[in-house]
Amino acid sequence: MACIDTLLAAFAEVAVDPDAQLEKHLAAGKRVVGVGPYHVPEELVHAAGAVPFGVWGCVGSSVEAKKYFPPFYCSLCQMTLEMGLTGTLDKLSGMMITGLCDTLRAFSQNWKAGMGSKVPMIYVTNAQNRFIEAGRRYTVEAYAEVKRRVEECCDALVTDEALARSIKLYNEWRATMREFVALAGQHPAEVSVSARSSVINAGYYMDKAEHMSMVQELNAALAAAPVSLSGYKPIVLSGIYEDIPAITAILEENGFAIVADDMAKESRAFSRQVPETGDPLEALADGWCALRADTELFDPRKEHIEQVVELAKDNAAAGVVILLAKFCDPEEFEAPLVKKALGKAGIPAVTIEVDQSTESYEQARTQLETFADLLG
Known part of the structure; x- marks a missing residue:
């Protein structure tokens, strides 16, 4: 069994250089x-013999994408389009994009207009x-x-047998x-905030x-080690994404331990379980329909708040x-209600x-340092 540090170093190497993994x-x-x-049926890509490759924007400044978006627009969409327009994603055979919110729907059309046939769009429309x-x-x-559309982009057929195998693998991975x-x-x-982020992010780029095999080995090693929470401040993270180096560093410096999360790029993305019986395409749909308690999805009873x-x-x-996430309407509408419920x-x-x-997080540093003091 590889040691924990060796495994974490391997994940970090992938997470910091996704281009190398693409090559x-x-x-x-x-x-x-x-x-x-997010919540895309990437099992279809895997079943076509291709590699699904996560694209969640990047830290940086939007230049070309500003020709398509107003400034008050989710940076996740802005920076993803920026990556496309500047050639970073040219080697992809296609780009799978959902229409889960108003921002993503507009982003999909801007992708289509800006990228054309260079990186064809595979649009995923879901019933809210x-x-x-x-x-x-x-x-x-x-x-x-x-x-x-996946079959067109990958020049391969997606058989029921292959899709069933992919569903089983993804269920095990999640x-x-x-x-x-x-x-x-x-x-x-043993697993710092940055190391935790690297393990999760590597999963978006690796086979x-x-x-899964590497994470299972890491899990076994962690399960055999004694709990090391003493001296840390256990917190839950909620939101869309956390993997901004400045935020990660501040969380680490203040001794926070992420004991659970409700992040769209993290635990929410692992929440789906797809039935492994019956027609596999219908099973994929059933997996989607079973999702509950998610800010970005239709949630009439606001179950996410209590979650x-x-x-x-x-x-x-x-x-x-x-x-x-700045300019994320669903999150901004619900965040005050979540905070109120937590206070209650x-x-x-x-x-x-x-x-x-964002270039500077000094205000966030002050907020998190104060919060750390509050938690003792």
Whole structure:
């Protein structure tokens, strides 16, 4: 068994240089399809023999994308389009984009206008009302069109047998990642905030079977080690994404341990379990329709608010850090309600605004240092 530090170093190497991983896939003769945020049926890409490759923007300044977007626009979409317009994603065979929110829908059309046939768009349309049969049937039909577009971009057929195998692999991978998140939360001395982020981010770039095997080895090593929470401040993270180096560094410097999270790029992305029986395309749709408690999805009872409270209680968190993505309307509408519910439950919370184009996080540093002092 490889030691924890060796495994974490391997994940970090992938996470900091996704281009090298992309070249590795291409050198192996694989086609690579970008998968954007989030809840996309990337099993279809895997079943076509191609590699799904996560694209969640990047830290930096938007220049070319500003020709398409107003300044008050989610940086995740701005920076993803910036990557496309500046040639960073030219080696992809396609780009899978959802229409989960107003911003993503507009982004998809700007991608189509700006990128044309250079990196073809595979548009994933989902029924927001997933709780009625009409929504389920709509999703099945939409996924059938996604399957057709994947086959075009990958020049390969997606058979039912191959899709069933991919669904099984992804279910195992997601279960492995849920186990990792729980173990990392109990072992902050071994898995720092930045190391935790690297393990998760590497999964967006690596072959899923290879990544799962390495994470399983890491999980076994962590499970054999004693809990190392003493001296750390256990918190829950809530929001869209955390992997901004400046924020990661501040969390580490102040001794926070992420015992659980509600991040779209992290635990929310691992929450889906797809049925492994019946028609595999319908199973993919059923996996989508079973999703609950998500800010970006139709959630009429606002179950997500109570879920954050329960996460904090169940994991004995001292507090919650809400990383609020700037200009993300669904998150901005709900964040005050989440904070109010946490306050009612007696759980301290702080809201930190994050943006991939922000150059300085000194205000966030002050907020998190004060929060750390509050938690003792």
